[in-house]
Amino acid sequence: MDVFISIVVNLLPLYAFIALGFFSGKILKVDRKSMASLAIYIFMPIVVFGFIADMDFEPSYIALPIFLYSACVITGLGFYALGKRIYGSGDNQANLLAMCASMGNTGYLGLPLVMLFFDKEIVAIYIFMMLGVGIYEATFGYYFAARSNFSIRDSLIKLLKFPTIYAMSAGFIVNALNIEFPEMFWTNWTYVKGAYVVVGMMIIGCALAGLRKFVFDLKFVALVFSGKFLVIPLLGALFIWLDSMMFHSLTEDLRHIVILITIVPPAANIAAFAAQLDIKPEKAATTILLGTIFALFYIPAIVWLVGI
Secondary structure, three states: OHHHHHHHHHHHHHHHHHHHHHHHHHOOOOOHHHHHHHHHHHHHHHHHHHHHHOOOOOHHHHHHHHHHHHHHHHHHHHHHHHHHHHHOOOOOHHHHHHHHHHOEOHHHHHHHHHHHHOOHHHHHHHHHHOHHHHHHHHHHHHHHHHOOOOOHHHHHHHHHOOHHHHHHHHHHHHHHOOOOOOHHHHHHHHHHHHHHHHHHHHHHHHHHHOOOOOOOOHHHHHHHHHHHHHHHHHHHHHHHHHHHHHHOOOOHHHHHHHHHHHOOOEOOHHHHHHHHHOOOHHHHHHHHHHHHHHHHHHHHHHHHHHOO
C-alpha cells in the first residue's frame, strides 16, 4: 500500500497541471489550439529528436510500434463493430466508441509518466513505439473520426505533415552518424522537455474548460473502459507472453513500457476530433475526463502489481 500511495503522490503533480490548464482555459481564456500547436509543432519535435539522437537502437525495437498499431486496430475495429450492433448503423456513437476505446493518451500523459520511471534510453524507445499510435491515428483514427470522409490517402498525407515524423527521422540520421552535440544543447533540450510536459498536461485541462455540459452515459463509459483499460492491456500482456515463449527480445524495462503504454486513458485529441466533426463532443469530453481521473488510481495499481 505504501508503494501504491507513493506512485499516486508522484502522479499528482501531472494532474495539478491539468487543473492549471482548466483554470487557464476557463478564467484566463487561454486558447487550447495555440497551446496544442506549441506542443505538437515546437516542443514535441525537439524532445523526440533529442531522445532518438541519443538512443542505442536495436532492430528488435521495430516490433514495438508494429505491436501497438496492431493492438489499436484490433480494438478499434472490434469496438466499432460492437458499437454498430448496440447503437445501430445510423448512430455515430459507434465511431466515438471506437476512438475512445483504442486511442490512448500516449503523449501528453504517457510520455511524462515514462520519464518519471525510466532513464533517457528507455524513454527514447517508448517514443519510437509511439510511432505505432501516430500511424493508427492517421489511418483508422481519422477514418473513425470523419465517418469515412477521409480516405486512407488523405490520412497518410496528414501523417506526412506531422513534424514529429521528421524529427524522428533526423534523430535516427544523427544517431547513425554518431554526431555529438555540445552540453549547451542538452541543457536547453532539458528545458524544452520540461515545457512539453507542463504544456501537454495543461492542454487536457484547457480542453475540458470548453465543455459546456457533462454527458454521462454509464453504458458508453463502461464500453470505453473495457476497451481502453482491459482489452488493450490484455493484448499487451499477450505480446509480452508470446515474446517470452518464442523470441526473448524484450528486456524487463521494455516489457514495462509495453505495459505502461497500454494502460493510459483515452487520448485528449479525441475531444478535438469530436468537436470538429460533431460526434457527441460533450459525451467525448466527459468520457475522457472520467478516464483520466480513473487512470490516477488504475495506473498506480497496475504499476504496483507488476513491480515497475
